[in-house]
Amino acid sequence: MAIMIAVPAGIAANQSATQNLTGNLSNTLTLTEATINQTLTQIDCSLTPSAPSGFGFSGNFTPGQFNGGGRPDFNFTPGQFGGGSGIPGEFGGGALGGGGSNPMNESLYADINSSIPGVAAVAPILTVSEGHNVTVTFGDRSFTRMVADYIIEGVPLNSSIIDKYPILPTNITSGRNLLAGDSGVVVLSENNSAYFGVGLGDSVTILGQAFEVVGIHGTAGASDRTTLYMSLSDAQTLTGNTGEVTTIEVFADNSEDVTAVSSAISTMHAELDVITAQERLSQLQQQQTNYDTQLANAQATLNQTQSQAFEEIIVAVVATSLIVLFVMLYTVRERTKEIGTLKAIGFSNRTVMSQFMLEGILLSLMAGVVGVVIGSVAAPFLSSVLLPTVGNSFGSSFRFVGGPASTTAVTVNPELMLIGFGVSVVLGALGSLYPAWRASKTRPAEAMRYE
Amino acid sequence: MSELVLKMEGVSKVYQLGKRNVNALANLNLSIKKGEFAAIMGPSGSGKTTLLNVIGCIDKPTNGKMLIDDVDTAQLPESELYKIRRNKIGFVFQNFNLLPYLNARENVELPMELTKKSKSERTAKANELLATVGLSGREEHRPQRLSQGEQQRVAIARALANDPAIILADEPTGNLDIKCKQEIVKLLANLNINQGTTIILVTHDGQVAAHTERILFLNDGKITREKEGLHLAKKNICPYCKAKLQPADEKCANCGKTVRFRKKPSAPVVSETGKNTPA
Numbered sequence: 205m206a207i208m209i210a211v212p213a214g215i216a217a218n219q220s221a222t223q224n225l226t227g228n229l230s231n232t233l234t235l236t237e238a239t240i241n242q243t244l245t246q247i248d249c250s251l252t253p254s255a256p257s258g259f260g261f262s263g264n265f266t267p268g269q270f271n272g273g274g275r276p277d278f279n280f281t282p283g284q285f286g287g288g289s290g291i292p293g294e295f296g297g298g299a300l301g302g303g304g305s306n307p308m309n310e311s312l313y314a315d316i317n318s319s320i321p322g323v324a325a326v327a328p329i330l331t332v333s334e335g336h337n338v339t340v341t342f343g344d345r346s347f348t349r350m351v352a353d354y355i356i357e358g359v360p361l362n363s364s365i366i367d368k369y370p371i372l373p374t375n376i377t378s379g380r381n382l383l384a385g386d387s388g389v390v391v392l393s394e395n396n397s398a399y400f401g402v403g404l405g406d407s408v409t410i411l412g413q414a415f416e417v418v419g420i421h422g423t424a425g426a427s428d429r430t431t432l433y434m435s436l437s438d439a440q441t442l443t444g445n446t447g448e449v450t451t452i453e454v455f456a457d458n459s460e461d462v463t464a465v466s467s468a469i470s471t472m473h474a475e476l477d478v479i480t481a482q483e484r485l486s487q488l489q490q491q492q493t494n495y496d497t498q499l500a501n502a503q504a505t506l507n508q509t510q511s512q513a514f515e516e517i518i519v520a521v522v523a524t525s526l527i528v529l530f531v532m533l534y535t536v537r538e539r540t541k542e543i544g545t546l547k548a549i550g551f552s553n554r555t556v557m558s559q560f561m562l563e564g565i566l567l568s569l570m571a572g573v574v575g576v577v578i579g580s581v582a583a584p585f586l587s588s589v590l591l592p593t594v595g596n597s598f599g600s601s602f603r604f605v606g607g608p609a610s611t612t613a614v615t616v617n618p619e620l621m622l623i624g625f626g627v628s629v630v631l632g633a634l635g636s637l638y639p640a641w642r643a644s645k646t647r648p649a650e651a652m653r654y655e
Numbered sequence: 656m657s658e659l660v661l662k663m664e665g666v667s668k669v670y671q672l673g674k675r676n677v678n679a680l681a682n683l684n685l686s687i688k689k690g691e692f693a694a695i696m697g698p699s700g701s702g703k704t705t706l707l708n709v710i711g712c713i714d715k716p717t718n719g720k721m722l723i724d725d726v727d728t729a730q731l732p733e734s735e736l737y738k739i740r741r742n743k744i745g746f747v748f749q750n751f752n753l754l755p756y757l758n759a760r761e762n763v764e765l766p767m768e769l770t771k772k773s774k775s776e777r778t779a780k781a782n783e784l785l786a787t788v789g790l791s792g793r794e795e796h797r798p799q800r801l802s803q804g805e806q807q808r809v810a811i812a813r814a815l816a817n818d819p820a821i822i823l824a825d826e827p828t829g830n831l832d833i834k835c836k837q838e839i840v841k842l843l844a845n846l847n848i849n850q851g852t853t854i855i856l857v858t859h860d861g862q863v864a865a866h867t868e869r870i871l872f873l874n875d876g877k878i879t880r881e882k883e884g885l886h887l888a889k890k891n892i893c894p895y896c897k898a899k900l901q902p903a904d905e906k907c908a909n910c911g912k913t914v915r916f917r918k919k920p921s922a923p924v925v926s927e928t929g930k931n932t933p934a
Contacts, residue, residue: 545752547811548713549766550741553733648713648740 226499233492245324246369246481247454247466249313249473251306283603307448313473316454320468322461327365328449330358330439334411348562354396356410356433358439358449361386373433379390379404379419382433391419391433399430411442452476479516521631524568532564536643544650557644565629572628576621659722660853661687661710666719666729666874668705679705680716681876684897687855688890692847692886693855694864697873701724703857704825706873710855711744711823712736724820741766745814747824751806759785759809760794766816784812787850804835813844815852822846822854828863840866848889868894877898888914 310328317326335352359371361385366372369483372381373391392400397420402408406417415434417474440446456465461479470478536543543556662674668680679702697703708714708763709721710718711732712728721729723743728736733745740746745766763781772780785794788808798806824843828836840863850889856867868886871878883894891900898909905915 409672541750541752542754545746545748545754546744546765547737548711548740548752550737550767550769550817553770648711649708 218407219477229495229499230279232493235490236500244459244485245456245462247456247478248463248480249452249454249469249476249478250450251308251315251475251477261455270321274313276491307445307450309447311447311454313452313476316452316469320465320472322457322468323454324457325365325369325455327360327362327369327371327453327455328436329360329371329451329453330436330443330445330449331451332356332439332443332445341633352430354399354410356439357431357433358436359433361435369453371453373419373421373431376419377422379417381421382435386418387438388415388437389418389434390415391421392417393421395428395429396432396565413442521627523630524628525635528564528568528632528639530641531567532560532636533622533642535563536560536639538648539643540646540650543646544648547646547648556646557640559635560640561633562645564640565632566634568628568632569625570627575628576624579624580621657702658689659686660689660691661685661855662720662722663710664683664720664722666709666716666809667906668702668714669717676868678876680709682719683877685871685878687853689820689852689853690842690847691869692854692856692867693869693871694858694860694867694884695871695873696861696864701873702876703873705876707823707825707855707857710821711746712739712829741769742817743820745812745817745819745822747807747814747822747827749826749829751803751810751830753806753809753813755798758795758797759790759812762798762809763812763816763846766813770817775797780816781812784815784866787815787846788812802835803831804834804838807831807835807839808842811839811846815846824854824856827856828858828860836863837859842891844886846887885914 307330313326313328317323333350333352333355335350335354337348339346339348339352341347348439359366359382361382361384366382366384373393376391379391379395382389390410392402397403397417400408400410402417402419404420407414408417409415409430415438421433434442440448454465454469456462459482462482466478466480466483469476474597547553585602663683663685665685666680666685667678670677670679683741685706695703695706705714707714710723712723712731716729719721720727723739726739728739754765757765759780760781760797763784764777767777769781782791782794785791788811789804790805790812791807793801793805798809801809811822811824811827812862814824822843827843828839831839843854843856844866847854854867856863858864866886867884868890870882870884871892872880872882876905885894887894887897888900891902892898893900893907893912893914895912895914896907898907900907900914905913907914
């Protein structure tokens with residue numbers, strides 16, 4: 205009985221983990237793709253980061269959370285797609301390995317705007333994360349990584365840029381957005397507002413300097429939940445990066461020019477990591493294909509586990525009914541004289557039958573209670589032995605939650621307990637049907653037999 | 656006392672053993688009056704148990720009429736017969752057949768479970784019946800803590816639970832020692848005298864049968880002989896000539912035969928010193 209409870213518990217846990225993962229991935233991809241399509245003319249330029257590029261998932265994965273980022277210094281809240289120095293309302297640069305944390309002197313790249321044809325605007329942006337280190341342990345490995353408490357994003361408050369191009373938060377929920385020429389003011393995200401404990405119109409102290417909160421932005425993209433916006437010069441002064449930026453956003457005149465502009469930038473500044481939104485889109489699409497494959501694999505593994513477990517359940521159910529049947533048959537046979545006596549003193553067939561049915565059901569209900577208790581204690585251990593580990597089917601670059609850790613998530617929840625009790629009642633009734641009928645047909649004369 | 660509680664007319668019961676037909680009961684006629692204390696005797700295979708089963712509605716007769724309180728049970732389906740068994744018949748078995756996991760009172764309450772009596776009524780009745788059979792104070796005891804004689808008393812109390820028309824006792828003393836046997840026979844005789852219970856007793860034991868008022872001899876499925884027993888004297892009737900007796904009479908005034916035995920003088924008690932001292 206314990207195994208019967210443990211197996212479905214394990215399946216349910218793996219299933220829900222996979223379903224959560226599937227849901228998250230598709231949400232994130234849809235969201236990101238939509239954002240990218242809005243900004244097809246955009247080209248990100250930043251210094252090639254020292255951290256390895258490429259999309260990577262690492263760290264501990266709990267259902268509902270997708271943890272990622274090319275660099276280990278970004279925090280992701282559930283359902284969030286990794287982001288870094290990207291522009292609000294966009295996919296994060298870090299997620300695609302573009303990286304932007306290496307500051308560069310903005311004046312060095314003034315020639316992008318002046319000498320490359322087809323460039324409509326250039327927006328230098330400084331992104332700095334502020335946070336604290338945490339140590340994350342999963343499996344037998346542990347990582348120390350920085351969790352960003354907030355991300356300061358300094359954007360040039362120049363009306364020729366901010367009026368035309370989407371570099372400011374797009375979803376202002378209260379107050380106003382940043383305006384050209386603003387200084388000493390910030391627009392916080394809702395998360396920032398909670399983190400600092402300030403609201404609209406309050407003064408907030410960031411890195412020792414006071415700013416006025418003029419607006420609160422809601423989450424538009426996935427990457428800006430902890431991003432606060434201020435003017436570029438404020439950000440440079442505040443973080444000690446005077447004259448430096450982390451990303452130069454280049455906007456082409458139209459989407460046909462994007463390829464030509466980006467190759468021109470690459471030729472001019474070979475040290476820059478130049479990536480167009482279109483490239484990101486195709487990269488993302490490639491990623492999506494990869495995910496689809498991986499999800500299909502996971503689904504296949506899950507299906508296999510399920511069908512295997514289904515077979516196990518069928519075997520367990522049949523075995524249980526047979527055990528109840530034989531135990532009850534033995535009981536009836538052993539108590540023939542007693543049944544005969546009951547019938548001789550006036551018990552009807554129906555009463556005798558219902559007595560034995562009740563006995564069988566009670567017996568297996570008690571077994572069900574014992575089974576649920578044992579099952580809830582033993583399920584995690586049993587499932588790690590009995591169930592295949594889903595994580596093994598994934599490549600090393602993609603750590604799917606759940607891998608070896610998935611089995612620890614197996615618990616026996618109340619629904620499962622109810623199912624367990626229900627199944628034991630049904631099996632008890634099923635198994636004692638025939639023995640009870642046999643008992644009811646016992647002739648009262650059996651009571652007369654001398655032993 | 657002339658009302659018939661049991662009337663069997665031309666009852667036969669045929670068993671098929673392989674290809675052979677066995678006539679366990681062959682055209683048997685039997686009437687039992689209300690308040691009668693009858694014994695059925697006979698050799699093994701004479702049909703005693705079959706007769707008892709037929710009377711107790713455990714077996715159906717092949718032919719004939721079986722009237723219990725004027726209801727022909729030979730015609731009733733099983734769905735009605737269990738009610739007759741519950742309400743009209745009280746069984747006493749050789750092996751007592753008490754349920755081992757129930758105490759004395761619960762065993763006695765068992766036949767009342769399916770009647771309209773409330774729980775408290777049932778308990779009161781069970782306690783009363785246990786007192787009748789001399790087991791006051793033993794209500795909570797389970798069968799394994801009672802002697803065999805006591806177990807049979809519980810079984811008798813259980814048989815009386817639904818005030819049945821007939822008590823059917825199948826070798827009730829068969830498993831008991833002499834002392835218990837006498838106690839049980841006396842108990843049945845007293846129930847018959849004091850409460851007018853109709854009792855049919857099947858026994859091998861001539862001594863036990865002699866204490867009833869009517870002894871029926873069964874042979875090859877027929878009642879071949881009938882005799883009066885000593886129990887009649889307790890009802891102040893001479894067992895030999897049916898003349899009316901006076902309660903104090905030791906001999907029948909009509910036929911001169913001894914109908915009551917004077918108590919034997921007590922045996923002298925032997926003391927530890929070996930000297931005989933009068934009791």
